Amino acid sequence: xxxxxxxxxxxxxxxxxxxxxxxxxxxxxxxxxxxxxxxxxxxxxxxxxxxxxxxxxxxxxxxxxxxxxxxxxxxxxxxxxxxxxxxxxxxxxxxxxxxxxxxxxxxxxxxxxx
Amino acid sequence: xxxxxxxxxxxxxxxxxxxxxxxxxxxxxxxxxxxxxxxxxxxxxxxxxxxxxxxxxxxxxxxxxxxxxxxxxxxxxxxxxxxxxxxxxxxxxxxxxxxxxxxxxxxxxxx
Numbered sequence: 319x320x321x322x323x324x325x326x327x328x329x330x331x332x333x334x335x336x337x338x339x340x341x342x343x344x345x346x347x348x349x350x351x352x353x354x355x356x357x358x359x360x361x362x363x364x365x366x367x368x369x370x371x372x373x374x375x376x377x378x379x380x381x382x383x384x385x386x387x388x389x390x391x392x393x394x395x396x397x398x399x400x401x402x403x404x405x406x407x408x409x410x411x412x413x414x415x416x417x418x419x420x421x422x423x424x425x426x427x428x429x430x431x432x
Numbered sequence: 433x434x435x436x437x438x439x440x441x442x443x444x445x446x447x448x449x450x451x452x453x454x455x456x457x458x459x460x461x462x463x464x465x466x467x468x469x470x471x472x473x474x475x476x477x478x479x480x481x482x483x484x485x486x487x488x489x490x491x492x493x494x495x496x497x498x499x500x501x502x503x504x505x506x507x508x509x510x511x512x513x514x515x516x517x518x519x520x521x522x523x524x525x526x527x528x529x530x531x532x533x534x535x536x537x538x539x540x541x542x543x
Contacts, residue, residue: 417483418465418526
């Protein structure tokens with residue numbers, strides 16, 4: 319079991335550019351979560367999918383951020399017109415989808431917006 | 433809404449001394465799940481322990497915590513700190529799936 323896979327591990331973009339982050343959940347896991355980690359804000363929930371359907375996006379900034387899960391083996395987080403304040407580590411996690419199930423985190427994508 | 437409070441941002445201990453990291457929470461749900469995640473330097477968070485049952489002690493890797501719904505607390509304890517325990521510790525709350533994290537406590541264990 320390779321665990322949750324995230325690519326790229328590091329990404330540097332210029333202000334105003336688009337960034338797409340990829341996540342491959344653990345095989346067989348039905349729930350996929352996206353979190354953002356910064357020194358100032360800590361770990362913040364962004365959005366999650368269960369069985370590929372979007373369930374809760376209450377943590378997503380309403381503009382510029384979008385997430386999709388086109389199939390059970392990957393999810394993407396897209397940030398349009400990136401801003402310096404978007405710089406963070408973006409973490410993807412997956413779980414079996416049951417109440418209170420353990421979430422397994424990927425290594426994260428460190429995004430730096432210059 | 434749901435929230436988790438970790439009062440200590442930084443804790444520094446000498447090896448061999450006991451560890452206690454505080455965690456309190458607020459939620460409207462009567463049956464929340466509480467978690468402790470640990471994050472070592474340059475790694476991602478991983479589960480340390482979790483609980484759903486009131487007043488039941490949960491243990492893993494020498495750490496333990498007891499969920500007390502009466503005081504909305506889930507403090508993390510260990511009897512004797514080790515150098516390898518140095519890490520960032522997050523307390524988290526879930527009503528079903530989504531994790532709501534506290535601000536984290538950075539534990540440094542010194543020789």
